[in-house]
Amino acid sequence: MxxxxxxxxxxxxxxxxxxxxxxxxxxxTFKPKPVINAVMDFYNSGTSNVHRGDYPLSVHADQLYDGARVKIAKFINCDPKEVAFTAGTTASMNQIAYGMEHVFLKPGDVILTTRTEHASNLLPWYRLEKNCGIKVEYIPADSQGRVHIEDAENAMHDKVKAIVIACVNNVLGAVQPIKELAKLAHEHGAYIVVDGAQSVPHRKTDVKDLDIDFLAFSGHKMCGPGGTGVLYGKYELLERMDPISLGGGMNARFDSCGDVILKSAPEKYEAGTPNIEGVIGLGAAAEYLMSIxxxxxxxxxxxxxxxxxxxxxxxxxxxxxxxxxxxxxxxxxxxxxxxxxxxxxxxxxxxxxxxxxxxxxxxxxxxxxxxxxxxxxxxxxxxxxxxxxxxxxxxxxxxxxxxxxx
Ligand SMILES: Cc1ncc(COP(=O)(O)O)c(C=O)c1O
Missing domain, CATH: 3.90.1150.10 (Aspartate Aminotransferase, domain 1)
Structure with a gap:
């Protein structure tokens, strides 16, 4: 009940x-007490950086931070190493677009999306259209924003390298047929990139069942703290993709010739000091939603x-x-x-x-x-x-x- x-x-x-x-x-969304308490506890008694210290407080912060990754992995049914923390859906979508640029895309390739998308799901691709010669094309949507799989099939062709789409539209609430779109993309050797900003907070998301290649969502829309988000990717894709931010925490070593060896995913996507308390709060939010x-x-x-x-x-x-x-x-x-x-x-x-x-x-x-x-x-x-x-x-x-x- x-x-x-x-x-x-x-x-x-x-x-x-x-x-x-x-x-x-x-x-x-509003924040429930378990999320507020998780953030406050960190401020009141747990403050330390992560993955850098050898003292007990820092090790405890590592456990809380990496524990949040495990909770998010359970929340969307993936491996924890497929979860990279970001500042939100926008940051995740930008990472995916620019990260795919050199590795997965070449001039003439096509990104298939819809006219119903949020700016963060379109503008990075428009920039790639100008800067690296890809093309953005649209699957038609009906008057209530819904994409019908036959229209997607008609819009699909062999130059399409990714279908990029929100699972739930942020204005009209249209729920798109992600599983069918993923199948369609994969049949054509393309990827599926899903904006989960308006779906992950509201319905069960099983990235394995849906066979999603990349998923982006925000913590603050699912009872979590602001400035937090998730980039999910299938592990081999995260390993191949380029991180767009470089810095501390994400490199294994570098030398004065400029040769840089990166860490593996997901760490290579988390350059600099992360939003530790936010991530811990996000883990608490996922746990809270799962408990309901x-x-x-x-x-x-x-x-x-x-x-x-x-x-x-x-x-x-x-x-x-x-x-x-x-x-x-x-x-x-x-x-x-x-x-x-x-x-x-x-x-x-x-x-x-x-x-x-x-x-x-x-x-x-x-x-x-x-x-x-x-x-x-x-x-x-x-x-x-x-x-x-x-x-x-x-x-x-x-x-x-x-x-x-x-
Ligand atoms: C569908 C959709 N995508 C992306 C975003 C961007 O999310 P954020 O501002 O948390 O990065 C939003 C925010 O409203 C959204 O509704």
Whole structure:
């Protein structure tokens, strides 16, 4: 039984903001006590650098840091040596793109992606398009952001070296057929690179079952600390790929002629002092989510999202962009009202949502607008909060939205 009341007790933010409805979980999530405590314990009694000291405090920090890697590996079902810690999805995606540049890609090669992607999943490839002569092509997506495997098959050809795609879209919540896309990529000798920023926090992710080559996700969107993230890669690919940051901790030796021998993965991707306390907190977040159960979280969110969607469908003043998607954000506009003004009205009623293009700046080519409001839920949200949000949405008019400024 999913006890949301009990779950909310884990989050000090609710006690500190009793009247707030927080529906901006796609941007970042609240942090539960086990995560806060893990970070605070490190500050209060565990502070030391990692992989550098011979004294007990430092060895303990090594154990905590490397222990987090084991927890993340369990969380996504891989080997701990396939987990490199980064600053977030953006850092991981940049590492993958620029790391693939010299090793896996040559001029004329094609990256196949979609127009629904977040900037961090497109811009690095656009730069490679300019700097190293690869080409970015798009698989069509339907009006709610969903990619159909037949369209991907039609878009596939032998110059494609990677399919790059978010498992769950950050605006429309479309869930892409990752397993089928991975099969398709591999049949053509290509790789699959998955942006898991909006999927890993919300559903079970089994990289082995999905046969994903590379996966990126952020800690702060899954109850973990900011400035943390994960780059997963199949071990032989991580070993072949180039790290984009060089420095301490990731080299085995170098000499004055400039010859450098790198450590093996994952250490070679962690140049410099890592975000130790963040990584320890991220490990605690994965452990916390696993203790509730990713399938339970997924089912609960599906149920709450369904409840929300049915109510939104009944609002005449609302244009609802993704009524059929089962999970993920509710994307909408109040008819005739600029998205930011409407979000301002919701804020005046104590409801936190995000408005704008949500970093998916070519999605408008599919949905016809680059301004939407996104209400994104997480495991701790409730039906009562949905009711409050729906009531406030029903009140949005040009007058009410502008009225908050006077
Ligand atoms: C689908 C998707 N990809 C990538 C990112 C970038 O994540 P971060 O800002 O944590 O690096 C986000 C953030 O909103 C996202 O939603």
């Amino acid at each position: 999913f006890d949301v009341k009990k779950i909310r007790e884990d989050y000090p933010m609710f006690a500190n903001h009793p009247d707030l409805v927080y529906f901006d979980n796609g941007a970042t 159960g990713m399938d339970n979280i997924h089912e609960r969110e599906k149920q709450l999202r369904g409840y929300f969607a049915e109510k939104v469908k009944q609002l005449d003043n609302i244009e609802f962009y993704n009524p059929d998607n089962e999970t993920g954000p509710v994307a909408f506009n109040a008819k005739g009202v600029f998205a930011q003004d409407a979000a301002g009205y919701l804020a005046s009623q104590g409801i936190a949502v995000r408005s704008g293009n949500h970093c998916a700046k070519i999605l408008h080519e599919i949905i016809g607008t680059d301004q939407t409001i996104r209400a994104s839920l997480y495991l701790y949200n409730t039906e009562e909060e949905v009711d409050r949000c729906v009531k406030a949405m029903s009140e949005i008019t040009l007058e009410s939205a502008i009225g908050i400024f006077f």
